[in-house]
Amino acid sequence: MRNSWKVAKWEIKRNMKNKSFVISLLLTPLLFAFFFFVPSLFNDHDGDDAAENTVKVYVHDELNVFTQIKEAASAQELKHWHLIKTAKDEETIRKQIAKSDEQAVFIPLTEQALAQAHVPVYLNDQVYEEFIYEVSVIENVLRQLQIEKLDLTEEQKTVVSQGITLEPVTEKISAEETPANESAAGADPLKRIIPGIFSGIILFSIVMTGMMIFTSASQEKKEKVAEIILSSVTPGDLMQGKIIGYFVLGITQVTVWIAFAIPLVIWKIDIPLFKYLLVPELPLLLFIAVAGYLLFAAIFVGIGATVEDMTATSNFQGMVMMLPFLPLIFIGPILSDPSGTMAMIGSFIPFTAPGVLLIRLSLLETWPWMEIILALIILTASIWLMMKLAGKVFKVGILMYGKNATPKEIWKWIRT
Numbered sequence: 057m058r059n060s061w062k063v064a065k066w067e068i069k070r071n072m073k074n075k076s077f078v079i080s081l082l083l084t085p086l087l088f089a090f091f092f093f094v095p096s097l098f099n100d101h102d103g104d105d106a107a108e109n110t111v112k113v114y115v116h117d118e119l120n121v122f123t124q125i126k127e128a129a130s131a132q133e134l135k136h137w138h139l140i141k142t143a144k145d146e147e148t149i150r151k152q153i154a155k156s157d158e159q160a161v162f163i164p165l166t167e168q169a170l171a172q173a174h175v176p177v178y179l180n181d182q183v184y185e186e187f188i189y190e191v192s193v194i195e196n197v198l199r200q201l202q203i204e205k206l207d208l209t210e211e212q213k214t215v216v217s218q219g220i221t222l223e224p225v226t227e228k229i230s231a232e233e234t235p236a237n238e239s240a241a242g243a244d245p246l247k248r249i250i251p252g253i254f255s256g257i258i259l260f261s262i263v264m265t266g267m268m269i270f271t272s273a274s275q276e277k278k279e280k281v282a283e284i285i286l287s288s289v290t291p292g293d294l295m296q297g298k299i300i301g302y303f304v305l306g307i308t309q310v311t312v313w314i315a316f317a318i319p320l321v322i323w324k325i326d327i328p329l330f331k332y333l334l335v336p337e338l339p340l341l342l343f344i345a346v347a348g349y350l351l352f353a354a355i356f357v358g359i360g361a362t363v364e365d366m367t368a369t370s371n372f373q374g375m376v377m378m379l380p381f382l383p384l385i386f387i388g389p390i391l392s393d394p395s396g397t398m399a400m401i402g403s404f405i406p407f408t409a410p411g412v413l414l415i416r417l418s419l420l421e422t423w424p425w426m427e428i429i430l431a432l433i434i435l436t437a438s439i440w441l442m443m444k445l446a447g448k449v450f451k452v453g454i455l456m457y458g459k460n461a462t463p464k465e466i467w468k469w470i471r472t
Contacts, residue, residue, distance in 0.1 A: 059289040063297020064304065067272070071305055081309055085316030111159035111183060114142045114149055118166045121197050128193045137190075150178050159183045163194065170198060245421075250332040252418025255341035259410055261313065262306030262349045263380045269302050269353055270377065273360030273454065291451040299353045306349065337423075341414060344432075348410025350439045352380050358446030361453035362461035383411025394419040403431040406438035445470050 071077045115122055122141050129137050142149055146164055153160035162178040169175045175198065177191055276285070285294055322329050359376045386408060389398035394416045402412035409431050417423060452469045453461055461469075 059293035060296040060300060063285070063289060063294055064301035067298055067301030068304055071268075071301075077305075081312055084309075085313050088313070088317060088320075110136050110138045111161060111187060112138045112140055112153075112156075114140050114153065114160065114162045116143070116146065116149070116162070116164040116166070117141055119170060119198075119201060121165065121201055124197045124200075125194055128197055132190070132193050134190055134193070153178060153180045156180055157182065159187075161187065161191075163191070165198070170202065173202075246327065246332045247335050248337070248420070249418050250329065251335055251338045251341050252414050254333060255338070255345045256411075256414050256418075257314075258307075258310050258342065259345035259348050259414065261310045262303060262345070263352050265302055265306035265309055267356060267377065268305075269298050270356040270360035270363075272298060272302075273357055273450070274363040276454075291454060292447055294454070295357050295447060295450045298357050299350070302353065303346075303349060337417070340428075341417065344410050344413050344435075347432075347435050347439060348380075351406060351410070351435065351442055354439065354442040354446040355379065358442075358449040358453070359466075361450040362456075362466060379407045380411075383408045383415070386412050387415070390415050390419070395424065400427060403427055404434055406435055409435045448472070 115125065122139070126139055129139065142162075144152075146162075149162045153162050159182045160180050161183060163175065165175065175194075177188070179187065275281075289297070318329065355376060382405075383402065386398055386402040389396055390402070390412065393399065399412065399416055402408045403416065405412075413428070413431060417428075449466055449469050453466075
């Protein structure tokens, strides 16, 4: 194991000095920040444009409430309203706003309209849709005027002006009635989704970094560096060192990316991220992510040792590289029914289990612990088996030169 750590340190130092790795380490969060901010800048610009597009609001004021309307609009920060008091007759002003190329509105506040409790609001085609909701500020002014005209006492006016508030109250099951298997995370979906997304990012990042093992083993074999290294360590130590080294590199990459991403997310999205992230379920989700890396890393390092020329890889080696993406097959069935048969089957297939489990556990309120335990047993056993098989393939393949190994040859090495 001591030699494995030496190999791991060598892999870490070698890649940390690699320009392409350092560039990807720093460039990825910058690209993330770029794509995170650019859409919001466009959205903010669109919002500013909507606010800056002045709408002319013509008011025919028989009720002498123009001043109150201006105060109400100012209180609601409707700065894009250009209130204009007009004495023109209704027909003239309606024709005027219909022909206008600007946003224009006409509101006739007449005694008749107040008595009928029906005030028409004439808009031209240029006016934005949200205006009809903004104009409700005038309703409060007119309601107050109606109350004044009713000749009520001050106490009655206060009661009427207060109105009635309907307060929604959600009925919740009492603590005694809550099933024992429902965790606190079930009450708030973000307590399941955010840790699941976090673990999924870690799984994706370290598996992507783990794919570099494939390239590393192939390159060392082609350049005959493996012969020099194997003069000091055993094939098993070399394989384990590569897996440990690239795991550390993957975690380093994830740490840097998250260090950039979390402040941006907290600043842009007003949610208590750490409250949702630091939940009791997180260690299990992280264990699944790490287990997924170990499974695929063993496969990649074994198959990488069978390839001498990356440009001439067979379909078999190419298919192996696609294994981490197999959970995408189950995305549809899982989203429609996280407890369904397809989701359960995906949890028991070693190559799909890490991704499928993370998605399922992010969606389910009540976790199926028997399925989870069985899936983890299968996954752990698969990791042990893949490590053993990869060790056999790596031991022979890393020293074989001249051609890429065929599936038949790989099978022969596994059986010996």
